[in-house]
Amino acid sequence: MAVLINGRDLTVEEVIRVCRGNEKVEIAPQAKEAVNKARAYIERKLDEGAVIYGLTTGFGKFSNVLISKEETTDLQRNLIISHTCTFGEPYPREYVRAAMLLRCNALSRGNSGIRLSTIQTMLDMLNAGIHPVIPRKGSLGASGDLAPLSHIALGLIGLGKVEYKGEIVDAKDAMVAEGITPVELAAKEGLALNNGTQMMTAVGVNVLWDAMNLLKVADLATAMTAEALHGITKAYDHKVQDVRGHQGQKITAENLLTLLDGSKNAMEVQPTKVQDPYSLRCIPQIHGASRDALQYVYDAVSREINAVTDNPIVFPDEDEVISGGNFHGQPMALAFDFMKMAISELADVSERRAERLINPALSEGLPGFLTKHGGVCSGFMIAQYAAASMVSENKVYDHPACVDSIPSSGNQEDHVSMGTTSARTAAMVLDNAQKVLSIEIAAAAQGIWLRQEIGESSIDNLAPATREAYDYIRTISEPIEEDVIMHDELAKFEQMVKDNSLLEVVEKVVTLK
Numbered sequence: 215m216a217v218l219i220n221g222r223d224l225t226v227e228e229v230i231r232v233c234r235g236n237e238k239v240e241i242a243p244q245a246k247e248a249v250n251k252a253r254a255y256i257e258r259k260l261d262e263g264a265v266i267y268g269l270t271t272g273f274g275k276f277s278n279v280l281i282s283k284e285e286t287t288d289l290q291r292n293l294i295i296s297h298t299c300t301f302g303e304p305y306p307r308e309y310v311r312a313a314m315l316l317r318c319n320a321l322s323r324g325n326s327g328i329r330l331s332t333i334q335t336m337l338d339m340l341n342a343g344i345h346p347v348i349p350r351k352g353s354l355g356a357s358g359d360l361a362p363l364s365h366i367a368l369g370l371i372g373l374g375k376v377e378y379k380g381e382i383v384d385a386k387d388a389m390v391a392e393g394i395t396p397v398e399l400a401a402k403e404g405l406a407l408n409n410g411t412q413m414m415t416a417v418g419v420n421v422l423w424d425a426m427n428l429l430k431v432a433d434l435a436t437a438m439t440a441e442a443l444h445g446i447t448k449a450y451d452h453k454v455q456d457v458r459g460h461q462g463q464k465i466t467a468e469n470l471l472t473l474l475d476g477s478k479n480a481m482e483v484q485p486t487k488v489q490d491p492y493s494l495r496c497i498p499q500i501h502g503a504s505r506d507a508l509q510y511v512y513d514a515v516s517r518e519i520n521a522v523t524d525n526p527i528v529f530p531d532e533d534e535v536i537s538g539g540n541f542h543g544q545p546m547a548l549a550f551d552f553m554k555m556a557i558s559e560l561a562d563v564s565e566r567r568a569e570r571l572i573n574p575a576l577s578e579g580l581p582g583f584l585t586k587h588g589g590v591c592s593g594f595m596i597a598q599y600a601a602a603s604m605v606s607e608n609k610v611y612d613h614p615a616c617v618d619s620i621p622s623s624g625n626q627e628d629h630v631s632m633g634t635t636s637a638r639t640a641a642m643v644l645d646n647a648q649k650v651l652s653i654e655i656a657a658a659a660q661g662i663w664l665r666q667e668i669g670e671s672s673i674d675n676l677a678p679a680t681r682e683a684y685d686y687i688r689t690i691s692e693p694i695e696e697d698v699i700m701h702d703e704l705a706k707f708e709q710m711v712k713d714n715s716l717l718e719v720v721e722k723v724v725t726l727k
Contacts, residue, residue, distance in 0.1 A: 220245035221323025233312035248324025255530040256327035290404030297364035300352035312416035355543030355633030359413035367407040372396025410523035417637035437473035440480040442661030462505030467498040477677035493566040507556035543633030547616035550636035561647035604646040652707035
C-alpha cells in the first residue's frame with residue numbers, strides 16, 4: 215500500500231518506510247486539487263504582471279530586479295544550476311529519499327504555486343529509485359537548504375548525477391531508462407523546489423529514528439552491565455521516579471525492571487553494598503532526560519515534515535502571495551542540537567559503565583581488563599580507550615551549530631540557522647554513540663561469562679531478557695579466552711546494535727518502551 219501525501223499528516227514512521235523500506239508514494243486526490251488551484255492563481259498573477267518575489271523578480275539581493283514574463287523560465291533554471299554549490303561526500307540514499315519525499319509533501323499542500331506535473335515527476339523518480347547525488351556541505355539552513363535541494367531539482371530537470379540501481383549515472387540516462395521526461399521549469403518552480411528545510415529535516419528524521427532505538431539499546435546495555443556487576447534494582451522502583459515526575463525517567467526505570475525481572479544477579483538488595491555508582495543507579499534520570507529530549511525533537515520534526523517552508527507562500531483563497539521566512543531552519547537547528555546532546559549523554563554514561571566492567575579497581579571482583587590471563591593478555595584494556603576517544607570526539611560535535619550565524623546574499627540574509635550542520639553533526643554523534651554502546655555490551659557479555667568461569671555466578675542466573683541477549687550474542691561472538699583482533703570482534707557488536715538485531719531478539723521476550 216502506497217504512502218499518500220497531502221502536506222498535512224505525514225508521519226515520522228511513514229518517512230522511514232519510504233526512505234528505508236522503499237515504499238511507493240502517491241499524491242492524495244484532495245492535494246492534487248489544492249496544487250492545481252494554487253498554480254492557476256500563479257498563472258493569473260503572471261498574466262497580470264504582478265510584482266512577486268521569485269516570480270517576476272530576482273532572488274536574494276537581486277529581489278529588486280524585475281524579470282519579464284519571457285525570462286521567467288530562464289530565471290528558474292538559472293536559479294537551480296547556479297545554486298548547486300555543495301562539496302564533500304554524498305549523502306546516503308536514505309537521506310536523499312527522505313528529502314525528496316519531504317519536499318513533495320510540502321509542495322502538495324497547495325501553497326507553493328508549483329505545477330502538479332512537476333511534483334509527480336519527482337515522485338516518479340523517487341518511486342523508480344532515482345536519487346540525485348547531493349554532496350553534504352554547503353547549506354546555511356536559511357534560506358533553507360538552497361544548495362542541497364538544488365541538486366534534487368537538478369536531477370529533476372535531467373542534469374547532474376544520480377544514484378540508480380547502485381551506480382552513479384547521468385540523471386537524464388536514468389530518467390530515460392524509467393520512461394520519465396525531465397521537467398522544464400515554469401515560473402516560480404525553481405524557487406518552490408530549492409527553498410525549504412527538507413535536507414536538514416531528512417537527515418534529522420533518520421538520526422532521530424535510530425536514536426529512539428538506541429535509547430532501548432542503552433537500557434539493555436545497562437541491564438547487562440547490572441547483571442555482570444550485581445547491580446541494585448531498588449533504585450529503579452517506581453516510587454522513586456514518581457516523586458520526581460519526569461516521564462522519560464519513569465519509562466527508563468520501567469524498562470530496566472522489565473529487562474532485569476527474574477535476575478539472580480541484579481537484585482533489590484545486595485549483601486556486599488548499599489548502593490551503586492551513578493552510572494548504574496542514576497540511569498533512569500540520565501537516560502530518561504535523553505528520552506524526554508528526543509520526544510521534544512520527535513514532536514518538532516512531526517510538525518516540520520508537514521510544513522510549508524518555501525518563499526513566497528501562495529494563498530489563493532485570500533488572493534495573497536506573502537514573502538515570509540518559513541524557510542528559516544532555526545526550529546530544526548535548535549531541536550537537532552538538543553538531539554545530539556541527548557544522544558551524546560547515552561555514550562558518556564555508557565563509557566563509564568564500560569570502565570567499571572574493565573577496571574579491576576571498580577569491577578567488583580571480575581578479572582582485570584576482563585581477561586583470565588592478565589599480563590600476557592590485555593583483554594578489553596584498549597576497548598575503553600576507544601570508547602573514551604569517541605566520547606571526547608562527541609564533545610566537539612556537540613557544540614551547538616545553531617548559536618552561530620554568518621550573513622549571506624549581500625547581507626539580505628543576515629541571520630542563518632546552520633540547522634543542516636546541526637543535523638549532520640547529530641549523525642556523527644549517533645555513529646559514535648552506537649559504537650560506544652557496542653563496546654559496553656561486548657564488555658558486559660564478557661563479564662557475565664567470566665562470572666561463571668570464576669565460579670561466582672551462572673548464565674542461568676540471568677533474567678530471561680538479558681539471557682536472550684546473551685545467547686544471541688554468543689551466536690555471533692564467542693567469549694574471549696585469549697587476546698584476539700579486537701577490531702573484528704567489536705565490529706560484530708557494532709553491527710548488531712546498528713541493524714537492531716540484538717534489540718529485536720530481546721523484544722521478542724519483553725516489551726520495551
